[in-house]
Amino acid sequence: MGITFVLFGWAFLLTFASIPVAIGLFVWSRRKQKRSGTKWGVFRSAAAAFLPFVLLGYGATAFVPYAIWSVAVRQVDPGIGDSWQVPVGNDSFFCMIDTTDNSYLLKGGCTGVPPVFGITQLAALGDRIVGNSRSSGPFMFDTRSGKVQSPIDLDTALGQFSPRPTLQTPDEFYSKMRWGWPDLIALVLISIPALCILLLWYRWFIRTPVPIPA
Numbered sequence: 001m002g003i004t005f006v007l008f009g010w011a012f013l014l015t016f017a018s019i020p021v022a023i024g025l026f027v028w029s030r031r032k033q034k035r036s037g038t039k040w041g042v043f044r045s046a047a048a049a050f051l052p053f054v055l056l057g058y059g060a061t062a063f064v065p066y067a068i069w070s071v072a073v074r075q076v077d078p079g080i081g082d083s084w085q086v087p088v089g090n091d092s093f094f095c096m097i098d099t100t101d102n103s104y105l106l107k108g109g110c111t112g113v114p115p116v117f118g119i120t121q122l123a124a125l126g127d128r129i130v131g132n133s134r135s136s137g138p139f140m141f142d143t144r145s146g147k148v149q150s151p152i153d154l155d156t157a158l159g160q161f162s163p164r165p166t167l168q169t170p171d172e173f174y175s176k177m178r179w180g181w182p183d184l185i186a187l188v189l190i191s192i193p194a195l196c197i198l199l200l201w202y203r204w205f206i207r208t209p210v211p212i213p214a
Contacts, residue, residue: 006082011060018052025049025206032208048205055194062190069186076178085110086177088129092143094122094177096170103170105129107146115148116141122173123158123165130157131167 029048067078075093077085084096088105095110096103104114116139122131129141131154138154141147158164168176 006080010080014056014059015053018056021052022049025051029206032206036208044205048201051198051201051205054197054201058194058197059190062193066186066190074182079178079183083110084174084178086174088124088143088177089127090143092129092141092146094129094170094173096174100170100174103174105141105148107143115146116150119170121167121169123167124173124177125161125165130154130165 026045026049029045030042033044063078067080070076070078075085075087077083083098084100086094088094090107092105092107093110094103094105095114097110101118103119104117105119106112106114116133116135118134120132120134122129127143129143130152131139131141133139136148136150138152138157139148139150140152140157142149158167
């Protein structure tokens with residue numbers, strides 16, 4: 001699944017979801033206008049209906065620097081669901097393509113032939129990743145060399161560490177490595193202008209209008 005397809009998919013989905021919201025805002029604004037006894041015309045209500053599309057445009061614009069920062073600085077995926085990538089140390093990465101079933105470990109990025117793929121369980125243990133895979137069964141991935149030791153006694157390998165690590169599913173492992181306080185800060189920064197737009201739009205086009213002086 002290409003990133004262009006995913007972006008178009010998100011755009012279509014969010015635009016479609018915005019339509020009933022826009023209709024609701026139009027009706028809400030018209031009712032407030034009629035109850036106030038003012039005659040602002042249909043323009044005010046039509047402008048109110050554009051709010052979800054304005055927020056959608058802002059969100060798309062704000063996503064661009066977030067995506068660039070995620071990929072270039074943090075070396076993680078932009079978070080739109082086309083592919084998943086998180087660093088696991090020493091220029092090695094845990095990657096998934098399209099679905100969590102297609103997960104693998106690779107040194108130097110997510111492009112190339114992975115030494116282990118189809119991972120079903122894994123845990124990070126310092127410079128090593130231990131887990132199970134459909135390609136080679138139990139494995140130990142060395143993030144420094146990018147090499148895989150297989151087969152191994154997985155239970156014995158896990159028992160070498162204290163406390164004993166808990167194996168996670170690919171989705172759980174990715175979520176723990178991908179999302180954190182940097183994303184929370186980014187969300188807050190992105191949300192502040194969106195909240196300002198929301199409040200101003202309500203003030204200008206949705207709330208009960210002030211009567212026009214005769």
